[in-house]
Amino acid sequence: MQRLSIEWSLGFEHDRCLHTNSRFYSADSRVQTKLALATSRTSKLIVDVFPNHIMTSCIQHLIAPHVQDLGGFQARRLLPSEVVTLVGPVIFFDHLDPAVFPPGKGVDVRPHPHINLATVTYLFEGAFLHRDSEGNVQEIRPGAVNWMTAGRGIVHSERSPDEERNKEATLHGIQTWVALPDEHEETEPWFRHHPATEMPTWEEAGVTFTLIAGEVYGRTSPVQTFSPILYLDVQLAPGTQFTLPGDYSEQAVYSVTPGLRLNGVALEQHRLAVLVPGTSVEIASDSEARCIIVGGEPIGTRHKWWNFVSSRPERIEQAKRDWQEGRFATVPDEAEFIPLPEEPLRKPEQPL
Known part of the structure; x- marks a missing residue:
């Protein structure tokens, strides 16, 4: 290199x-x-x-997405990238493009495994039905948070609920993975659902904040995490602005919509601006706009293959063998599964 x-x-x-x-x-x-x-x-x-x-003096890296086919809908993948692997503990960031499904159609992400990470699902529109090998069955809708800790290993599926399949339905949201600290990588797997009513949401001078995970502005999300993290949804009314403090060593701003400016400089839609450490940034817009902010403290080197993440390459090799040989737990009432891919980055179906 x-x-x-x-x-x-x-x-x-x-x-x-x-x-x-x-x-x-x-x-x-x-x-x-x-x-x-x-x-x-x-x-x-x-x-x-x-x-x-x-x-600019506040932007360290500017990342453009790679469009991924997830089997019937698309995602704009920002992390990991060639330039940046993690922002704090966040190692994976997908923006699920608004997808419109006709009646009878929907999302069908078959059961697949994860290790040594947590998945976080947050929707703007539509719904997912989550099922996992711990027996959890949970529908998620806009404003709610699904946090699934894979730990030593978990299997899950995500599909469109029947209610969504019976009509024309839109799906739009963000999917992230959070790497677990070394001492928690092999924790017992668990899942938590937090309805929208539980999430800290407040408005200041025309800017609406929803704190998905972590701490900022003196507020704390109820979502249990394993290391310092920031995950914030921000909606700006026309002509408004706010200041993002440089509280975390690593922070990034993702432009869900056009119209955002960072310290007066336009940020193109669908770009992840990784900020210079310790920098506070003024974020403004002349039109209705939305951004997602992620960050946290560095967690150390992580290896990723398919949907396996670990601090240890040999652990990923073990997970490959375990999935190939059927040693992961199964998801109740699910007969399908995604086989271990030979070339995961080229497969049309990329698990969430």
């Missing part, structure tokens, strides 16, 4: 970032880019110059 030193100059602004095989964006022709290879290996760096993209 090659280490690249990138120096950006824009008037008085000077940012320095270290990247690996990355894609960088600058604002306009005034930006002068100086590239220097930190190794003697021959390499090719692609530098794209797009209007409205600025590596």
Whole structure:
């Protein structure tokens, strides 16, 4: 792997970032880019110059999504990326694009396993029916939170409820995975559902906040977590703004909608702006806008293969064998399952 030193100059602004095989964006022709290879290996760096993209003093990395086919609907995958693997403990971030299903159709994510992580489901529209190998059956709708701790191993499915299949239905939301600290990776698996009425939601000067997990602005989410984390849904009325404090070592802002500005600079829709550590940021919009903020404290190196995450590569190899040989628990009333893929990143069906 090659280490690249990138120096950006824009008037008085000077940012320095270290990247690996990355894609960088600058604002306009005034930006002068100086590239220097930190190794003697021959390499090719692609530098794209797009209007409205600025590596500002508050943004360390700007990540564009990869569109993934999840079998009947699409997701914009932001994490993990080539540039950033984790933001705090958040190792996986999917924006489930608004998908409209005709009557009789819906989502059918068959049973599949997880280890050493927690999955977090949060919907803007529609519904999922969660089933898992611990016997939990739970429907989730907008504003509620499903937190599933895989620990030593769990299997689950996510499907459209019958009520949604009997009509034209829309599905739209966010799916994240949270890596567990080393000492909790092999904890017993468990699942918790938190209805929307339990979630801290408040409005200040036209900005509505919902705290999905963690602590911020003196408020605490009821969702049980294993390490410091921030997971916040923010909706802005036209002409409003708020300040995000730099409380956590790692923080990122995802633009669900267009119209957002970070410290006065436009953030294109469907971009994850990873912030410079310790930086407070003014987030504003002239139109109705929505963003998701994630963050937390570094958790250490994590390895990911398919839907297995662990601090230990050998643990992932063991999980592969266990799934292949049928040693995971099964989901009651579910006969189907997703086979262990040979090339998980190329398969059309990527588990949630």
